[in-house]
Amino acid sequence: MASKKESTFINMVLTLFIVTAVAATTLGYIYELTKGPIEAAKRKKTLKAIANVTPAFDNIPSDEIYMLAIENDDSLVCYPSRKDGKLVGTAISTYTDAGFTERFYIMVGFAPDGTIINTAILSHKETPGLGDKMEKKKGNWSNQVNGKNPAKYKLKVKKDGGDVDGITAATFTSRGFVDAIDLAYKAYMKGGKHE
Amino acid sequence: MEYFLIIIAAIFVNNIVLAKFLGVCPFLGVSSKISTAVGMTGAVAFVMVLATIVTYLLQKYVLETLGITYMQTITFILVIASLVQLVEIMLKKVSPSLYQALGIFLPLITTNCAVLGVAIMAAMNKDFGLMESTVFAFANAVGFGIAIILFSGMREHLDLVKVPEGMKGVPISLVVAGLLALAFMGFAGIA
Amino acid sequence: MSDIVLYTILTVTAVGVTAATILYFAAQKFKVYEDPRIDQVEEALPAANCGGCGYPGCRNFAEVCVNTDDLDSLFCPVGGNETMASVASILGKAVTEQAPKVAVIRCNGQPQFRARTTEYNGAINCTIEHMNGAGDTACQYGCLGGGECVDACNFDAIHMNAETLLPEVIDDLCTACGACVEACPRDIIELRTKAKKDRKIFVSCVSQDKGITTKKACDVGCISCSKCFKVCPYDAITMGNNIAFIDADKCRLCRKCVVVCPTSSILEIGFPPRRVKEEKVVAKEKPDNVDNKEKNA
Amino acid sequence: MSKLKIFTKGFLKENPVFVLLLGMCPVLGVTTSAENGLGMGLATTFVLLMSNIVVSLIKSFIPDKVRIPSYIVIIASFVTIVELTMQAFLPELFDSLGIFIPLIVVNCVILGRAEAFASKNSVLDSILDGLGMGLGFALALTILGALREILGSGAIFGINVYSGDGALVFVLAPGAFIVLGYLIALSNKLNKKLYNK
Amino acid sequence: MSKLLTVALSPHEKNKDSVSRLMYDVVIALIPAFGVSLFFYGIGALIITLTAVLSAVIFEYLITRYMLKKPATIMDGSAALTGLLIAFNVPSNLNPGFVILGSFVAIAIAKMSFGGLGNNIFNPALVARVFLLISFPVQMTSWPVPIESRMKYLDAITGPTALGQLKEGIMGGNTVSGVMEKLPSQMEMFLGQMSGSMGEVSGAALLIGLLYMLIRRVITWHIPITTLATVFVIQGILWLVSPERFADPVFHLITGGLMLGAIFMATDYVTSPMNKMGMIYFAIGIGVITVVIRNFGAYPEGISFAILIMNSVVPIFNRYIKPKRFGELIKDGK
């Protein structure tokens, strides 16, 4: 091709420089553009989860987050929901390693007395068709803990002598699920209430 | 023990090809003979480990420091592409015999998801330091190797038997890969 | 311009330029020379990898073409003169044209001409049957019908005719690569120079038995009577080993020999029908079982 | 080749998945449902189309030796754009496609055959080719996703088609390979019928 | 002489073995185990056996005739055997729909797609079992309780297998001895009085089958014995190291599908190595993987997976492990 540039060193570096520079500039600007929406999307997800697990509130819980220390030097993020300045519930983002695959995260909401209000799965890699039955859209298995207070309700799978019905053929997932709630519950009761 | 778990998980439980679906093109493409599968494994292992080290450092010391992790994709692929080419050029000169063995596979590796995928997975894993990432990359290469070598053995077998016309070639190979993945599910939960 | 954008540009261009620089110098330093013409020649070849040229594959042949001075001894039968010409032009060398050839099957021992004398019960494969003995007819030179030549052809140019039980060559597809010639254990297949309109006249028999033995085994076998040899005005026919042979390069397709052959073993193919049709043997009654009993008597 | 042919050849005759066997990782990895398959397919189509356009516009300014790196940068940029946009506006899809989004780079380097096509042809041809190939890819992913979803969870695009759970294997790794295997056998047969009489 | 002489290369003599004879011998060897299952599981066992055998044979017939357009091959008995082994490998209260699906997977995917008998790489019956196990974990892991459910089929009372109880117990933090208390005695389990897949429960009956096949020279000892020995030795070592965490080797030999797998499924000609040395490595591999899955994996039982995994190694074994050639070692002819 006549217009084709020669492959000299200067040409090569120059071309690559120009291409990368143009690409980078464009991307930079697009990043700036999408930065807001991305943050917003993330926040929306969190807020939605909080709204699902606590009663109606009028504050912005994600602006009032605080950390709760747990045993292994880690800590859980808590979002207090308030209505008219009064604490109506606390959403805690908790996790477990007892599931079938990798660590999974759930959001659990506690009433100030420690009663479980509701749960929401934040992210998981459990097997579709088995472990994912804990998701709300795949069934209402997880609702069985709603309204229970772990003080009187044994947070353990029935197989292990507790009160929770396991998902059939997915005992690991079930164990993980209650383990995550238990983790949050214990931390919450150990002075995690921010009235 | 930590490393041991990483290795077992990467090779058997979450095999990169059979469970994670990365590197499927070379898995299907360069597996018609056992010898080529072995060559490909060598080349992948080499590039995967090297690329993971370089991209890991880039991620931790440049992208994260500057807060531009969104540029991960573009920088990683550039690094991998250049690395592959560099290795190819040097190998050709420094060790023609090794080049003979691995060289033909090298260009295929730029377009191998497994390398980019492993680099990204290593860089994104908060628990991984440089050493863990390196081990992780190597273990995944071994996992890739085991899968592709077993697969190539079975394909050599298939070349000799009378597979029905419609299933010949790719279709039956995919069924074999599926059944291999089915068998590997037995390792679930080990690590 | 925000910091992020600036960092982005700096990082990526830095990575890009560094990579380019390293690669450039590496490429300079570690240069390995390989004759680029090999690739070009290889591209010009048909990539059939059939071995018809006498080398293991097209690339191998390309290397040889590049490395020898004289292309005359090299020929790719698949690509033919055209390909050789383009190879020559790439290399700036000369080639001489070679006449195109085509494979012919020199046996016409259809079942109605050739009675079965035994029942072959082994694997269907010409070479295996050949190892076993004469085959299941009394002709020990004729086609065995196992179709090894069919399998050998890379170009789908040979097929088994279900009626004659003999292979047939499709002239247009045949590239004269010679794979079938190599494959046939009976050496029945010959590569002949192509004549115009794909016409050909040849002795469709390779039996080296004496006339009388041949005659007993097969109705259309050459009995070496020399009539064709005598009638040929162009000296295209030679006799030897109890068989007549027509040299395609000398034959001018006059068809005189075809008429005189008492056993119809000379075939003419691709000609328009003759005006006066001479009724020849073509299909005779199945002969009595040929047994060499009387040899005992 | 007529413009129509350039556009349609990616659908069946040169379908990147069923015939050319390119970009197999996302094909197998994200097709647990028809929705994921479609999303991935469209994302890939976008990148393919855009990079084909850009590449064919600037091809004559690029020296041979840096052609591939330049193309890679261009493709990677579009992938990043998709990545950022999807994260902002389709966060759920972004989560379920996961690592396969950055991997679109790799697929497009092969798929786009940016080299093979865009650098030799006119801009319009490149657009048609990119669009055709991309849609062919999307088509294949959607079909595979739909089949796996039906067989594996008894639904299509999330809508139940039969009661009960379906055979779980089909949403897992083995099912992906097996279903694709038989789909390819089928498409081979179809292709043979259509193009070789 | 009126007839033509027949000619062919030597040899001209052939013994009486045939494919169908071998297959029916295996069927005969399976009869004791079938009898035991019938005794413990009653009509359920009968129903799924019939369903599996019939559907396997019918699928093979349909595929050979109408898809491959070749003469039907069902008379060689291999499809019937595959069907029988599928039945042996599932709980006897399984819904017939699943059994038929299993037969389809075995015959259509694992066998005929490869070209039929002799060409497949993976054991068809095991592919079917694992396919069903992964697809329908609930149904495939509800085992009928022996004797009590004799006259029941789909409505049988179910319970876990011994291995299942062991795994659950250990996962739940119990010790082996704690779990063992709840299980039947080892003698009862050896005779077959435990929950499990239909044909796997009676080690005793399966051993009779092994003896029969060895006497009839259908198979050699290499695969079954080596597999069992490997499991025994490795499990023995684990047990010696930590008897509270790992069950004793005899328990592992007589429970689960180990015997069925080692004797009838690992020995499948088509999917096992082609020489003695290869068979031994193959069997060791099966043993090791089985022990690993049973003790460390998510599944309580691992023999099916172990056999399938080793099936995939067989082509490589066949390629690189060769029988000892005559005249190989002696180089300089001393």
Place this chain on the structure above:
Amino acid sequence: MLKTFPKGGVHPPENKISADKAIVELPLPKKVFIPISQHIGAPAKIIVKRGDIVKVGQIIASAGGYVSANIHSSVSGKVAKLDKIFDTSGYRKDVVVIDVNGDEWLESIDKTTTLIKDISVDSEEILKKITECGIVGLGGATFPTHVKLKVPPKKIATTLIINGVECEPYLTSDHRLMMEKSEELMVGTQILMKALAVDIAYIGIENNKLDAIQKLSELATQYKGIEVVPLKVKYPQGGEKQLIKAIINREVPSGGLPIDVGAVVHNVGTTVAVYEAVQKNKPLFERIVTVTGKSVKEPQNLLVRIGIPVIQLIEAAGGLPEDTGKVISGGPMMGKALNSLDVPMAKGTSGILIMPEDESKRKDDKPCIRCTKCVSVCPMGLEPFLLMTLGENQLWERNEDERIMDCIECGSCVFVCPSDRALLDYIRLGKNKVGQLIRERKVN
């Protein structure tokens, strides 16, 4: 424990129906057709012409090369013509046709049956006589005996093994020979020992010929260095590599010859022929042939002149049975199916086996079920199923790597294959092609 070879082997039904039929001499025919290529190696060159008068034992064709052998007339009479007729190979080959007239032997031949025990000639003379008399191996391969006796330089023969195994089912000619010519066999063995300068000779006999074992064992005590070794009944015990392994526990290396392990193997028939050549000046023009088969009326062990058409042997055994399907020259495992009954008897014809029609046809072959039976019976440690599959796929180089050239074509693999595969057909094809490859490589 009886000695045998360690790996592989099969037990075909023995069917030795003619085992106790004494040897009978077949009457002279009107005409003989003497093939000039009755041995491995170059055909002999005809030195008579039409019309020549010949006597029994007169040389009519002389060795045509180093590996070749002389051919002698088996009758007296006039050379009628030089012709080509079908022989055991299934092809038309050159024969000398002789019209029989009386039975006039060359004067130099000692026609008496008196045993001459003393070996008066030296080893060179022995070799010369064997060469002149056209002795070839009668065990089946018809390899010229004098060639085998010339030990190549740098090799030393230490052991002579006489092959009286007769492991082929049906055949009994060697058995009868051992019973009826025991003394001659012993002397022949001594002659061979002298020619090779070895001190030890073993006579290997399968344990199903107890009478022969007993008789020869008794006789052996009178001869120095000869020992009779009873062997387990297992086919192919008579294959020379298996025999050597069984008796002296040495393995002939792959691609090697018995002499590489210091052994020389000769068949009992060959040994007796050597005796007759050396002590009686009698060339090889007749041999013992078993004519047998399940429906043959009178199975026989015949002493037959070379060149008589097979049909006449069959007639002497009660005629061709109605249900004949296949006529085999040799045994059922290694013999050659004849395509005509006019094929003349040759030096290598150890038996004529007539198979009924229902046993003659092979069953349709089915796909290999990989049962490994063929692998476990192969005495050479090969993988017949693989050799065949590779052959079907035309992968000759891999066939060579898998040592296809080691196959001794014993047919054990085919015998056991439950799928009725044509294993040996394809192995022979492979050997043919690999042989071609090897030759091409040598040329280059």
